[in-house]
Amino acid sequence: MPLSQVINETLRVANIIGGVFRRANTDIHFKGYTIPKGCKIFASFRAVHLNNEHYENARTFDPWRWQSNNKLQNEVGANLFTPFGGGPRLCPGYELARVVISVFLHHLVLRFSWEAAEEDRLVFFPTTRTLKGYPINLRRRSESV
Numbered sequence: 001m002p003l004s005q006v007i008n009e010t011l012r013v014a015n016i017i018g019g020v021f022r023r024a025n026t027d028i029h030f031k032g033y034t035i036p037k038g039c040k041i042f043a044s045f046r047a048v049h050l051n052n053e054h055y056e057n058a059r060t061f062d063p064w065r066w067q068s069n070n071k072l073q074n075e076v077g078a079n080l081f082t083p084f085g086g087g088p089r090l091c092p093g094y095e096l097a098r099v100v101i102s103v104f105l106h107h108l109v110l111r112f113s114w115e116a117a118e119e120d121r122l123v124f125f126p127t128t129r130t131l132k133g134y135p136i137n138l139r140r141r142s143e144s145v
Contacts, residue, residue: 005066007101011083012049013061014128019044020085045082050124054080059124112138 020043028035035041050058055065079086084094091097117135122128 003102003105004098005063006105007098008066008081009061009063012055012081013059015045015049015083017083017085018046018127020089046128048080048082050128061122111141113141114138 022041022043024035024037024039024041027037048054052058084091084097114136117137118132120130120132120134122130
């Protein structure tokens with residue numbers, strides 16, 4: 001499995017940024033509602049990333065979902081995968097962040113093996129996390145690996 005699939009799925013399920021605040025520059029009419037000019041809006045990444053209408057079994061960690069071309073992901077303007085924001089306010093460090101994550105995971109997988117130290121459980125509110133911080137036991141692999 002390509003590392004990018006694991007990174008995408010991690011960012012989708014457990015992104016550190018839950019969303020962003022914006023201010024309406026004009027009156028916005030959306031699905032029968034009017035958001036008045038000047039109103040503050042919270043655009044929730046989590047609400048989109050964990051929505052079953054956009055991702056099948058959205059609360060399940062499934063890196064394989066990134067293997068095929070998901071129609072919703074490729075629709076122009078769909079903005080369904082936004083772990084680093086988007087448009088003119090796209091995080092300027094997003095490429096560096098992905099490289100750092102890739103290098104870290106590459107070395108972790110090649111140099112260590114791990115197992116869960118105790119049972120833990122994933123929760124989704126107020127953020128996606130494990131109740132106990134997912135304690136693990138690490139073992140350094142032999143240099144021949």
